[in-house]
Amino acid sequence: MEQTKKLFSEKPSSYWRNSTDMPTYPALEKDLDTDVLVIGAGIAGITTAYELTKRGRSVVLIEGRELISGTTGYTTSKLTAQHDIIYHGLIERYGEETAKQYFHANLQAINYVKDTAAEHGIDCEFEEQEAYIYTQLDEGVETIEKEVEAYRKLQIDGYMADTMPLDIPIKAAAVMRQQAQFHPVKYLIGLLKEIELRGGSIYEQTLAVSFDTDSRPVVHTENGHTITANHVVSATHFPVQVENQYFSSNMNPKNSYGIAIKSKKPYPEGMYISLESPKRSIRSLKKGDDHYVLVGGESHVTGDGSSVLDRYERIYQFAEEQFGVEELYEHWSSHDLLTTDQLPFVGKVSDEAPGIYTATGFGKWGLSNGVAAATLLADLIEGKDNEFADLYKIGREMEEAEAVSMGEDDVKRISNETVVKPDDLPNGKGAILEKNGQTMAYYRDEKGELHEMSASCTHNGCPVSWNNADHTWDCSCHGSRFTAVGEVVEGPALRALDRD
Numbered sequence: 001m002e003q004t005k006k007l008f009s010e011k012p013s014s015y016w017r018n019s020t021d022m023p024t025y026p027a028l029e030k031d032l033d034t035d036v037l038v039i040g041a042g043i044a045g046i047t048t049a050y051e052l053t054k055r056g057r058s059v060v061l062i063e064g065r066e067l068i069s070g071t072t073g074y075t076t077s078k079l080t081a082q083h084d085i086i087y088h089g090l091i092e093r094y095g096e097e098t099a100k101q102y103f104h105a106n107l108q109a110i111n112y113v114k115d116t117a118a119e120h121g122i123d124c125e126f127e128e129q130e131a132y133i134y135t136q137l138d139e140g141v142e143t144i145e146k147e148v149e150a151y152r153k154l155q156i157d158g159y160m161a162d163t164m165p166l167d168i169p170i171k172a173a174a175v176m177r178q179q180a181q182f183h184p185v186k187y188l189i190g191l192l193k194e195i196e197l198r199g200g201s202i203y204e205q206t207l208a209v210s211f212d213t214d215s216r217p218v219v220h221t222e223n224g225h226t227i228t229a230n231h232v233v234s235a236t237h238f239p240v241q242v243e244n245q246y247f248s249s250n251m252n253p254k255n256s257y258g259i260a261i262k263s264k265k266p267y268p269e270g271m272y273i274s275l276e277s278p279k280r281s282i283r284s285l286k287k288g289d290d291h292y293v294l295v296g297g298e299s300h301v302t303g304d305g306s307s308v309l310d311r312y313e314r315i316y317q318f319a320e321e322q323f324g325v326e327e328l329y330e331h332w333s334s335h336d337l338l339t340t341d342q343l344p345f346v347g348k349v350s351d352e353a354p355g356i357y358t359a360t361g362f363g364k365w366g367l368s369n370g371v372a373a374a375t376l377l378a379d380l381i382e383g384k385d386n387e388f389a390d391l392y393k394i395g396r397e398m399e400e401a402e403a404v405s406m407g408e409d410d411v412k413r414i415s416n417e418t419v420v421k422p423d424d425l426p427n428g429k430g431a432i433l434e435k436n437g438q439t440m441a442y443y444r445d446e447k448g449e450l451h452e453m454s455a456s457c458t459h460n461g462c463p464v465s466w467n468n469a470d471h472t473w474d475c476s477c478h479g480s481r482f483t484a485v486g487e488v489v490e491g492p493a494l495r496a497l498d499r500d
């Protein structure tokens with residue numbers, strides 16, 4: 001236990017990025033004028049840029065940090081239309097037609113990735129697999145039955161099972177045939193090359209910090225340049241620099257965790273996810289003849305102050321019991337944005353900002369939804385009809401996302417309660433403490449130097465909390481994350497935590 005705690009205290013790193021030679025691109029060093037500007041190089045942004053260059057449009061893609069360093073670089077990478085339990089609920093809420101559309105949007109996205117990888121000879125480890133969602137409880141069987149009944153109504157190729165190839169005792173499972181898994185970073189690097197071949201320009205370390213939308217949109221970058229465009233796609237995960245009240249009210253950020261292990265037992269076919277919480281999401285990884293397995297789960301509201309170290313531990317324990325861990329290879333975490341009706345938001349941001357588009361709220365299923373979003377955005381930009389435009393429409397009426405309460409009690413909870421003053425803070429640890437009536441974030445680095453910062457997120461002022469495994473400050477409102485010393489790791493925040 002102590003040994004794994006130590007391993008999980010080490011800096012997390014992405015299996016996907018570490019198993020790929022990452023290309024580098026320059027930062028923007030001049031002003032530009034283009035037809036389409038895509039901001040954000042995750043799956044949504046890169047696929048949109050690829051699709052539009054393929055259609056002959058002039059495209060600039062900018063990334064604020066490194067390519068594929070957002071959620072797409074830290075995913076589980078199942079490419080499936082089995083998005084947990086969803087179809088029964090969609091039929092109840094929106095009817096069979098909408099539920100069927102959602103399935104088809106995602107099925108088409110799987111085929112898009114398969115065909116695109118084949119067309120350009122991208123070796124992205126694409127493998128067809130059956131997708132299982134299983135329950136281990138009698139109470140879960142009815143939910144599985146309803147979902148399988150929804151598959152039948154929607155003519156989804158699937159079935160109900162009472163055993164699985166993976167040796168986990170279950171009560172029931174819903175199975176979807178012909179789903180897939182792949183290596184997202186290898187695939188997207190293949191697309192980046194195709195974007196360049198078709199005349200697209202790509203820039204890293206080019207953070208978009210503000211928009212002028214009075215006439216043709218103009219985007220200002222942190223390094224002092226402007227990009228003027230006819231169309232701007234904000235594919236920045238949480239949309240940046242667009243009116244955000246609608247998105248703030250209707251989405252919550254949730255974190256999950258992944259570990260890649262070398263397994264003692266052979267891995268059968270299939271991709272798996274548990275119905276019950278804590279979630280367990282399981283798939284194989286391709287690494288020569290060895291059995292590598294990715295186990296993910298432990299979803300929770302970002303920045304809720306719970307011990308992240310314990311979450312990694314619990315996933316590890318599950319992997320140990322299930323597979324026998326020969327080697328812990330990587331561990332990582334990231335968050336995604338969940339809407340209240342499980343459908344993403346894709347399209348024109350609002351009538352007040354013509355020419356500005358976004359794609360967000362993928363609900364932890366953005367690899368297929370992000371690809372569906374890209375073709376939809378390309379059609380909208382070209383003024384073409386798209387059968388999925390209403391499905392993903394921004395502005396549809398929503399039940400408000402449950403607000404994440406961060407009152408006084410929560411601030412106590414997210415503080416390290418054993419620490420009452422900065423002097424007590426051990427090296428390598430962070431804590432939220434009060435100073436003159438203000439909530440401050442304190443971190444003592446490994447050399448013993450104390451860092452004092454405001455605990456208010458620089459996006460919209462929500463309190464941040466200490467993540468004891470990744471050593472970051474995490475914001476529960478829209479998912480911004482900051483390093484232990486307050487620098488932005490991930491937006492929508494654009495500025496470091498304030499210091500006096």
Ligand SMILES: Cc1cc2nc3c(=O)[nH]c(=O)nc-3n(C[C@H](O)[C@H](O)[C@H](O)COP(=O)(O)OP(=O)(O)OC[C@H]3O[C@@H](n4cnc5c(N)ncnc54)[C@H](O)[C@@H]3O)c2cc1C
Binds near residue numbers: 073076237335367492
């Ligand atoms: C642990 C975990 C497991 C998951 N597993 C699966 C799965 O198995 N299957 C599935 O379908 N989905 C899965 N998902 C969800 C999926 O990974 C995400 O929905 C998807 O990757 C989001 O892609 P994106 O392009 O919208 O965002 P991102 O990948 O986050 O890309 C956004 C990019 O925009 C950049 N950016 C942000 N702000 C700016 C700015 N101001 N200027 C310039 N650039 C900026 C960021 O640096 C980032 O690179 C999982 C999610 C999590 C958290």
Ligand code: FES
Binds near residue numbers: 461462492493
């Ligand atoms: S991410 Fe929006 S307030 Fe912190």
